[in-house]
Amino acid sequence: MTLKEVVERLGLRVFTSQGVGDVVVTGGYTCDLLSDVMGNAVAGNLWITMQTHQNVLAVAKLKDLAGIILVCGREPDQDVLRKADDEDVLMLGTDESAFRISGRLFALLEKS
Amino acid sequence: MLRRFKTDLHVHTCLSPCAEVRMSPARIVTWAKARGIDVLGITDHNSAENIPAALESARRLGLQVLPGMEVTSVEEVHIVALFDTGEAAEQLQQIVYAHLPGENDEETFGMQVVANADDEVLGFNQHLLIGATTLSVHAIVSEIKRLGGLAVAAHIDRPSFSLLGQLGFLPDDLPLDALEISSAVSYEDAMRRYEPTLPLLQVSDAHKEEDIGHSCTEFLMETVSIDEMKKALQGRDGRAILR
Numbered sequence: 464m465t466l467k468e469v470v471e472r473l474g475l476r477v478f479t480s481q482g483v484g485d486v487v488v489t490g491g492y493t494c495d496l497l498s499d500v501m502g503n504a505v506a507g508n509l510w511i512t513m514q515t516h517q518n519v520l521a522v523a524k525l526k527d528l529a530g531i532i533l534v535c536g537r538e539p540d541q542d543v544l545r546k547a548d549d550e551d552v553l554m555l556g557t558d559e560s561a562f563r564i565s566g567r568l569f570a571l572l573e574k575s
Numbered sequence: 576m577l578r579r580f581k582t583d584l585h586v587h588t589c590l591s592p593c594a595e596v597r598m599s600p601a602r603i604v605t606w607a608k609a610r611g612i613d614v615l616g617i618t619d620h621n622s623a624e625n626i627p628a629a630l631e632s633a634r635r636l637g638l639q640v641l642p643g644m645e646v647t648s649v650e651e652v653h654i655v656a657l658f659d660t661g662e663a664a665e666q667l668q669q670i671v672y673a674h675l676p677g678e679n680d681e682e683t684f685g686m687q688v689v690a691n692a693d694d695e696v697l698g699f700n701q702h703l704l705i706g707a708t709t710l711s712v713h714a715i716v717s718e719i720k721r722l723g724g725l726a727v728a729a730h731i732d733r734p735s736f737s738l739l740g741q742l743g744f745l746p747d748d749l750p751l752d753a754l755e756i757s758s759a760v761s762y763e764d765a766m767r768r769y770e771p772t773l774p775l776l777q778v779s780d781a782h783k784e785e786d787i788g789h790s791c792t793e794f795l796m797e798t799v800s801i802d803e804m805k806k807a808l809q810g811r812d813g814r815a816i817l818r
Contacts, residue, residue: 495651495741496734496740496741497741497742497743497744498734498739498740498741498742498743500743501743514650514741516650516711516712516742516746517746518742518743518744518746521743521744522743
């Protein structure tokens with residue numbers, strides 16, 4: 464399933480301004496420990512987290528992730544958002560919890 | 576004249592809910608003195624309320640206590656602050672308390688005992704000291720710097736509550752003075768594993784009696800002050816860390 468479809472189907476907010484591409488989402492990874500994400504997330508994954516520190520951008524880039532979904536209504540601050548735009552990292556958001564959005568993403572990707 | 580100072584710069588008192596209740600400030604200072612420690616950093620979780628007792632106990636026994644605190648950031652990273660004066664630690668405490676939600680549950684997390692230098696209980700702190708503040712690591716380090724303190728990333732070798740565990744790597748715009756390693760890793764191994772861009776401090780992070788001084792850092796400097804310690808960490812003016 465493409466990123467664009469996932470964003471539409473899950474009703475995700477899009478924080479960054481570069482637009483949502485048609486890349487294929489390979490899966491999801493849910494974790495707030497950046498060290499673990501660096502070790503275990505897979506390229507093309509959507510990363511589900513409540514961590515909004517700017518280091519998330521470098522990790523997403525390093526692992527070539529499809530994007531970051533911030534949960535529980537969390538939003539990136541202006542500095543992080545600017546950096547995300549500069550570095551072309553897609554930042555998304557939802558009011559739902561990590562548990563719920565992970566479950567919905569999993570179901571969506573299983574069906575496709 | 577330069578001399579050697581044996582330091583243990585990360586020690587918890589009975590104010591930290593996870594520390595042994597018998598870790599009163601007066602006893603810690605006594606134990607540290609017996610173990611040949613010259614400088615003790617008192618760093619309770621998100622509070623400095625046992626600093627006055629530690630300073631008074633240290634004055635009586637002729638040992639130096641550096642007032643400090645181990646602050647938990649919103650990212651759940653532990654940052655250790657060390658100061659020259661109890662007043663500076665108290666100022667940091669005010670900022671921390673204003674950003675620390677919740678109330679302690681003694682049954683679940685443990686008692687938070689405030690004591691005096693005569694080993695008497697003055698009261699029980701009610702803040703949720705085990706919890707996280709709503710302050711970012713950057714905000715915490717910047718407040719520590721504004722108050723003239725030393726800002727150190729706690730126990731970077733641990734997977735939990737450490738800068739490297741929570742944030743993956745050291746943010747390049749974070750003005751820290753040093754990185755701590757616990758006794759679980761040797762200095763040589765830590766140098767190899769992390770290739771740190773900042774000086775390493777070996778500390779005990781003691782929560783119980785037997786751990787005090789278990790891991791120490793030796794400073795070569797003139798007197799005990801934050802300024803002298805910064806010089807030693809940076810290897811300036813003949814000051815140094817002795818490995």
